[in-house]
Amino acid sequence: xxxxxxxLALAAEPTLAEQVKAKLADKAVITGxxxxxxxxxxxxxxxxxxxxxxxxxxxxxxxxxxxxFASELTVSADQIRSTQDGAEVFALDAKTEPTVRVxxxxxxxxxxxxxxxxSSHFEATxxxxxxxxxxxxxxxxxxxxxxxxxISLKGDSAVRSVHMQEQSGDATLISLxxx
Amino acid sequence: xxxxxTFAWTLIFAALVAHQIYLWSGGLQVESDLLELLPRSERxxxxxxxLRNLAxxxxxxxxxLVTGDDAxxxxxxxEAALKTEQLKPIPLPDxxxxxxxxxxxxxxxxxxxxxxxxxxxxxxxxxxxxLAMQLLQQPMSxxxxxxRDDPLQLFxxxxxxxxxxxxxxxxxxxxxxxxxxLLRYEVQGSAMALDGEPRLKTALDAAKAALSPKTEVSVGxxxxxxxxxxxxxxxxxxxxxxxxxxxxxxxxxLAFRSPRPLILVVLSVVSGVAAGLxxxxxxxxxxxxxxxxxxxxxxxxxxxxxxxxFASRQAQPRRERHELLQHLTPxxxxxxxxxxxxxxxLAITPMPGLRQVALFSATGLxxxxxxxLAWFPFLDSGEVxxxxxxxxxxxxxxxxPTLTGLKLVVTLLVVGAVATFGxxxxxxxxxxxxxxxxxxxLLNAQRTIAERIGLPSPAQFFLVRGDxxxxxxxxxxxxxxxxxxxxxxxKLVGYDAVSQWVPSPAKQLENRAVTLxxxxxxxxxxxxxxxxxxxxxxxxxxxxxxxxxxTSIGAALKPLWLADANVVMLHAPSxxxxxxxxxxxxxxxxxxxxxxxxxxxxxxxxxxxxxxLLVAGYVIIFAALWWRFRSRAWRALLPTFIASAIALAVxxxxxxxxxxxxxxxxxxLLAMGVDYGxxxxxxxxxxxxxxxAVGLGAVSTLLSFGLLAVxxxxxxxxxxxxxxxxxxxxxxxxxxxxxxxxxx
Numbered sequence: 001x002x003x004x005x006x007x008l009a010l011a012a013e014p015t016l017a018e019q020v021k022a023k024l025a026d027k028a029v030i031t032g033x034x035x036x037x038x039x040x041x042x043x044x045x046x047x048x049x050x051x052x053x054x055x056x057x058x059x060x061x062x063x064x065x066x067x068x069f070a071s072e073l074t075v076s077a078d079q080i081r082s083t084q085d086g087a088e089v090f091a092l093d094a095k096t097e098p099t100v101r102v103x104x105x106x107x108x109x110x111x112x113x114x115x116x117x118x119s120s121h122f123e124a125t126x127x128x129x130x131x132x133x134x135x136x137x138x139x140x141x142x143x144x145x146x147x148x149x150x151i152s153l154k155g156d157s158a159v160r161s162v163h164m165q166e167q168s169g170d171a172t173l174i175s176l177x178x179x
Numbered sequence: 180x181x182x183x184x185t186f187a188w189t190l191i192f193a194a195l196v197a198h199q200i201y202l203w204s205g206g207l208q209v210e211s212d213l214l215e216l217l218p219r220s221e222r223x224x225x226x227x228x229x230l231r232n233l234a235x236x237x238x239x240x241x242x243x244l245v246t247g248d249d250a251x252x253x254x255x256x257x258e259a260a261l262k263t264e265q266l267k268p269i270p271l272p273d274x275x276x277x278x279x280x281x282x283x284x285x286x287x288x289x290x291x292x293x294x295x296x297x298x299x300x301x302x303x304x305x306x307x308x309x310l311a312m313q314l315l316q317q318p319m320s321x322x323x324x325x326x327r328d329d330p331l332q333l334f335x336x337x338x339x340x341x342x343x344x345x346x347x348x349x350x351x352x353x354x355x356x357x358x359x360x361l362l363r364y365e366v367q368g369s370a371m372a373l374d375g376e377p378r379l380k381t382a383l384d385a386a387k388a389a390l391s392p393k394t395e396v397s398v399g400x401x402x403x404x405x406x407x408x409x410x411x412x413x414x415x416x417x418x419x420x421x422x423x424x425x426x427x428x429x430x431x432x433l434a435f436r437s438p439r440p441l442i443l444v445v446l447s448v449v450s451g452v453a454a455g456l457x458x459x460x461x462x463x464x465x466x467x468x469x470x471x472x473x474x475x476x477x478x479x480x481x482x483x484x485x486x487x488x489f490a491s492r493q494a495q496p497r498r499e500r501h502e503l504l505q506h507l508t509p510x511x512x513x514x515x516x517x518x519x520x521x522x523x524x525l526a527i528t529p530m531p532g533l534r535q536v537a538l539f540s541a542t543g544l545x546x547x548x549x550x551x552l553a554w555f556p557f558l559d560s561g562e563v564x565x566x567x568x569x570x571x572x573x574x575x576x577x578x579x580p581t582l583t584g585l586k587l588v589v590t591l592l593v594v595g596a597v598a599t600f601g602x603x604x605x606x607x608x609x610x611x612x613x614x615x616x617x618x619x620x621l622l623n624a625q626r627t628i629a630e631r632i633g634l635p636s637p638a639q640f641f642l643v644r645g646d647x648x649x650x651x652x653x654x655x656x657x658x659x660x661x662x663x664x665x666x667x668x669x670k671l672v673g674y675d676a677v678s679q680w681v682p683s684p685a686k687q688l689e690n691r692a693v694t695l696x697x698x699x700x701x702x703x704x705x706x707x708x709x710x711x712x713x714x715x716x717x718x719x720x721x722x723x724x725x726x727x728x729x730t731s732i733g734a735a736l737k738p739l740w741l742a743d744a745n746v747v748m749l750h751a752p753s754x755x756x757x758x759x760x761x762x763x764x765x766x767x768x769x770x771x772x773x774x775x776x777x778x779x780x781x782x783x784x785x786x787x788x789x790x791x792l793l794v795a796g797y798v799i800i801f802a803a804l805w806w807r808f809r810s811r812a813w814r815a816l817l818p819t820f821i822a823s824a825i826a827l828a829v830x831x832x833x834x835x836x837x838x839x840x841x842x843x844x845x846x847x848l849l850a851m852g853v854d855y856g857x858x859x860x861x862x863x864x865x866x867x868x869x870x871x872a873v874g875l876g877a878v879s880t881l882l883s884f885g886l887l888a889v890x891x892x893x894x895x896x897x898x899x900x901x902x903x904x905x906x907x908x909x910x911x912x913x914x915x916x917x918x919x920x921x922x923x
Contacts, residue, residue, distance in 0.1 A: 040315060042327045042710055049316045063318055069309075073317055082317065089313065095357050097339065099348050107318065120351060143276055146323070168324055 017115035019128045020135065024113050025157040030055040032158075032178035034063075041169040053176070055111045060104070075104045102143075110151070111176070113159045122151070131156045188553035192450060195546075198457045208465035211405040211412070225642060226772045229746050232738045233637060238401045239366045241266060241379065244628050246359040247394035254353060254360035257396070260389035263382035266364040271349055279732045280338070284323070286722040287334040288694045289687040293663065294340070295333055296690070299697055307331060307697060308704035327713055330701045333694060341680060346633040356632040366402045375413035379406050397624040397631075407618050412468035415890050420475035423883040424448075427482050430875050433568045435489060443558060444485035451481035451547030455539035463535055470535040472887070472895055477540050479883020480518070480851065481547035483876035484511050487858065488555055490875065492563040494573070494868030500556040508552065510861035513807065514854035515548045517800060521850020524796070525843055528785050532894075533843070572874060573867030579914040587916075594821055601828020608836030609783035610775070635675055635748035638774035639757060643745040645768050648724055652683035654768040655745050661763055662747070670756035675748040677739050681724050691719070786839040793842065796849055804853065808860050814916040815856025822908035823848055826901045833900070840894045844901035851880065852909035859917045866919060877910035 031054045038047045051065040060076035071084045078094040080103060094100040102121070109117040115124055118137060121144050126135035137151040149165040158178040165171045245254040258268065283290065291299075299307075311330040322332055342348065346356040354361040366379070379402060387396045427448065431441040455474055459466045487510075491503055519541045526537035582590055628634070643658060645651035655678040665671040682690060695716050702713055724740055727733035739746045752760070760771045797816065804812035823845045830841055855873045862869040881903055888899030 036316070036318065038315060040326050042325060042713075043708055044710055045708070047312075047315055065316055069313055069316060071313060071316065084313065089310075092339075096343060096346070097348070099350060101350060146277055146280065166322075168322055168326075170322070170326070172318075174318065 016124060016126055016128075016135070017119065020113060020115050020126070020133050020155075023128065023131060023133055023156060024159075027158075028057045030112070030158060030178055032176055034177070035175045037173045037175075039171045053111065055108065057112065061108055061111055075107055077101065077104055080104060099143075106144075110153065110162050111159060113153060113155055126153075184549075185553040185557065188549050192550075195450070195453055195457055198460075199453050202456065202460060207460065209409070209471070210465045210467045211408045225644075225741070225744055226770075229640070229642060229738070229741055229744070229772070230774065232741065233746075240269070241364040241366060241383075241398070241400035241402055242628060242632075243362040243364070243383070244356070244359050244397040244399075244631055245362065245390075245394060246397070246631070247391065249391075250358055250360045250394070251351070251353055251355075253390050253394045254362055256390055257386050258362060261382060261386035263378070265367050265378060266382065267367055269363040269365050271352065271354065276349070276732070279730045280323070282726055282730045282733070283338070283722070284334070285717075286687075286719050286726075287329065287337075288691050288717045288719055289682065289722055290337045291333060291682075291690040291693060292337055292340045295336065296693060299693055304697075304700035304704050308701050311701050311705070325714065327698075327702060327709070328717065329694075330698060330705075333697075346631065359631055361632060364400075375410050375417075377406055377410045379403055397627045399621070399625040399628045403621060404617050407621055409468055411891060412472050415472045415895075416475050418889060419472065419883065419886040420478055422886045423476065423478035423879060426882040427478065427879045430878060431486070431489075434566060434572070434871065434875055435493065435563060435569070436566045437564060439559060439561070440485075440489040440563060443555060444482050444489065446554075447485040447547045447550040448478050448481050450550045451543035452477055454546030455543035458542040459535055459539045462538060466539075467532055467535055469532050469892060469895065470539050472890060472892070473536045473898070474539045474543070476883040476887050477543045479879040479881075480540070481543050482879055483854065483872075484515065484548050484551040485555070486875045486879075487511060487872040488551055488559075489563055490569075490868045490872035491862075491865070492559070493565060493569055494865060494871075496562055496565075500559060504552070504556050509807075510857055511548065511551070513803070513861075514857050515544055517803070517853055517857075518544050518847075518850045521847045524789070524792075524846040524850075528789070528839070528843070529781070569871055573871045576866050576870035576914060577919065579870075581918050582915045583918070591821075594825065598821075598824040598828045601831040602824065604831035604834070605827065605837040606831075606834070607783070607786065608838055609786060610779045633750065635750050636752060639749055639752060639760075639776075640772055641747040641749075641760075641763070642770045642772060643747060643768050644743060644770070649684045651745050651768070652678045652681065652724075653685060654766065655747060656683055656686060657766055658747060658763060658769050661766070662749075665752075665756050665759075670753045670759075671749060672751040674750060675736075675739060677724055677727070677736055677745055680727050680733070680736070681722050684721050687721060782839050786842055789839065789842045789846070793845060793849070796846060800849060800853055804857070807857075811860055815853050815860050815913075817916055818856060818909045818912035819849055819852030819905075821912060822852060822905045825908055826905035829904050830897075830900060835897070835900065836893070838893070838897055840897035841901050844898045844905070847898070848902055848905040848909070852905065855909055855913040856917070859913055863917070864920055866914075866917075870914065873910065873913065877906055881906040881910070 031052070033050065033052050035050045036048065038049075040047060048068075049065050050067050051063070053064065054062045060074065063073040063075070065071045065073075069084065071082060071089070074081050074083075078100070079091065080100055081091040082089040092100045092103075094104075105117060106121065108114070115135065118124065121142065122137035122139055124135055124137055126133060128134075133155055135153045137148075137153065139145040139148045139150075147167055149167055151165070152161075152163040153159060154161045154163075158176070160176055162174045162176070163171070164174075243254075243257065245257055247253055302310075307330075311326075314332060315326070322329075323335060347354050347361055348356070354363070383398050383403075387398075390396065424445070427444065428441060431444055435441065452474065455477060456466060459470060488504065488507060491507055492498075492500070495503060522537040522541040522544070524537075525533045526541075528534075641658060643651060643655045645654050655676055659674070659676055659678065662671060662674050666673060678686075698716065702709065728737055728740060739748065757773060757776070760773070763769055764771055797820065801812060801816055804815050808815065826848065827837075827841065827845070830837055855877060858869045858873050859866065884899055884906060885903030886899065887895050888903055890896045890899060
């Protein structure tokens with residue numbers, strides 16, 4: 001009897017994904033500036049870069065680094081393309097390389113805080129306090145496990161920071177300031 | 180007749196019945212693999228084993244390619260809608276990519292693609308250092324291992340290029356090829372549908388129907404071809420077998436109006452077919468579907484001896500049965516031997532399928548003959564009554580015109596002109612299509628799948644031999660350098676080779692020198708940014724092929740790595756490339772195998788050879804006839820010759836591709852056609868009954884062979900058309916050249 005009540009209470013509790021979704025502002029386009037600090041094993045100092053970003057729902061992500069090297073990364077559902085001064089550095093197409101979709105989807109979900117999409121590759125735990133939320137992602141067994149140790153997301157009405165800790169010992173902290 | 184023969188044949192027949200009971204209670208193994216029909220390579224046992232290896236790896240797989248707007252969801256719907264025990268989904272290899280990564284990671288300093296080597300040779304260290312830093316700056320620049328190990332991320336790039344070999348990738352628990360989802364199934368048990376029910380096709384079609392009509396579904400795999408072939412063969416065996424049987428029963432009934440001749444003739448036919456089947460199984464282990472289709476026509480050929488016996492009995496009711504048969508035996512024996520000789524000519528070709536047909540038919544004829552000889556006089560007690568039908572038929576012989584003198588010359592000239600005109604229209608075609616007949620929709624689906632998932636051509640490949648692993652890989656690399664030129668000229672889309680994954684030991688050392696050099700140069704450029712204690716470069720051993728083959732992805736390359744040679748598979752080679760590939764055989768240890776080309780040239784050689792030999796065949800048969808009939812011999816042979824020419828001319832007029840099989844059909848026509856002449860000449864005093872026997876036999880034979888023309892297998896169809904036309908003409912023409920006996 002008690003168990004049944006408990007299950008009912010649990011069922012009534014909104015899932016973490018729903019809670020976070022409720023906090024996030026429902027915007028089709030998010031733009032802002034970013035600061036990235038990357039601690040790479042073997043380097044004396046963290047590698048810093050900064051620039052602007054744009055996340056368009058259903059379209060993709062544009063990641064424009066302004067310093068120290070100007071470069072642009074455009075990520076759509078089917079393609080990752082990196083250019084420098086308009087010249088292509090590399091491009092990966094889902095038509096020839098279907099796994100590209102995993103990467104594009106991951107980047108998009110991280111920047112949009114789409115926990116539902118992330119849960120296919122990660123175990124998510126977290127908490128919501130007031131308007132702020134915090135999520136810890138641990139990769140499920142699979143290719144991503146080979147790369148990531150864990151990813152922490154913080155935010156309120158938008159994603160504020162992405163902290164990626166990697167198997168290689170490297171770590172990347174991206175701070176986002178939405179406009 | 181000889182009671183010892185009767186006793187011996189009874190014993191053999193008992194063994195035959197026992198064997199048939201065993202066969203039909205589940206012991207019969209039927210082969211449907213079309214490859215089994217194809218001639219084995221005349222040149223190389225190794226090429227054969229390579230081919231069989233390639234074929235075996237896919238023999239039980241059914242693949243379904245789902246393409247459309249929402250392919251992943253549609254594919255799941257398909258899986259749920261597919262309700263059959265016969266198809267078991269093949270599970271996705273568990274973390275196959277990771278396994279491969281782990282296996283190759285210790286050798287990463289030795290692995291470079293051709294493009295990487297070319298790029299690294301020209302780039303300056305400054306540019307390389309900048310690129311390394313840029314790569315680090317990307318938000319998704321996570322890497323395998325320490326930055327200082329592989330600052331330019333050459334190893335992931337190598338893996339990415341290798342992965343391009345196949346377009347299939349596991350994505351979110353499904354196998355994707357571009358926008359399509361690939362489902363793989365393994366057939367449980369045998370895909371053979373001996374009852375003619377297309378079970379796999381029905382189940383797959385039902386699942387297809389559950390999807391949105393906009394979704395495109397292509398279904399392929401060897402089992403579906405096998406099923407289609409057996410369903411088709413089943414229908415054809417029934418048509419030919421039962422059609423012939425019905426014809427015989429009708430004719431026998433009309434001619435003799437009594438159950439005894441009917442039952443006995445059917446008995447001789449059944450004993451022939453059973454013996455053919457038994458001997459085939461004993462010799463070949465199993466019997467091929469195409470043999471069964473062709474063998475069904477035996478029903479209409481093996482009945483000749485029985486019919487001849489009863490036609491004589493009917494005409495001479497007072498003559499003692501044993502003595503009558505003794506009188507008939509030399510003619511029947513000669514007829515049987517010439518027919519068997521015709522089938523033996525099929526067996527000398529290097530085509531296993533035809534050998535089976537030949538053995539089946541030759542045995543069947545001999546057995547039917549033995550049944551007549553050993554049993555008929557004993558079982559056939561009582562009278563064979565006269566019938567109106569038989570009398571009318573025999574009577575037509577007296578009214579049949581006879582060609583002599585000027586009439587003969589004019590007829591020959593006219594027939595010769597018409598035949599020449601038709602023969603000139605013949606268009607030879609010697610490709611493998613003559614042996615295969617798969618539904619076009621299956622072939623199209625298979626082509627679509629091969630294109631979308633990037634399957635190599637199964638019929639053309641290179642074999643590379645060497646004394647040891649290192650030599651084999653090095654020789655393969657030399658070949659690949661030449662193939663790369665074809666690729667850049669767009670004559671070839673690409674190729675699969677083991678040395679793309681595992682470079683030769685020499686190449687591995689070269690690669691290592693390059694990767695370590697680049698690494699040192701980049702780290703030197705970035706030394707201000709980096710810690711002082713740079714880790715020592717990776718120490719690695721020689722990467723061996725075995726290491727790759729042990730991974731689940733590498734296992735797919737096993738068909739490319741045989742015990743004695745490597746196989747290099749080709750992707751979409753152009754015609755031009757195929758004609759030039761033979762020149763690459765100048766490279767040490769390299770051999771180009773072109774199955775399609777080999778089979779075509781082999782079929783052409785045999786078509787020409789068997790045509791030339793046919794002339795010799797006529798000479799030999801003429802000699803045999805001369806031995807018995809002397810100056811009358813030409814009368815038995817000429818109708819067959821004319822019929823052969825006209826039958827071929829008809830093929831020309833119909834515009835059908837002219838192949839080896841038409842020539843082989845002419846051999847059979849020669850073998851059987853002379854029988855009619857023999858019967859008529861043999862019984863020059865009993866023309867009416869001989870004509871009845873010839874007519875009854877010919878009608879059932881031409882029906883049986885004519886029914887083969889319905890076959891969708893070109894080879895069988897070719898036999899059907901040629902023999903159907905040919906036998907009809909021989910039958911109608913035979914009396915033209917045999918003058919009626921002087922009225923007494």
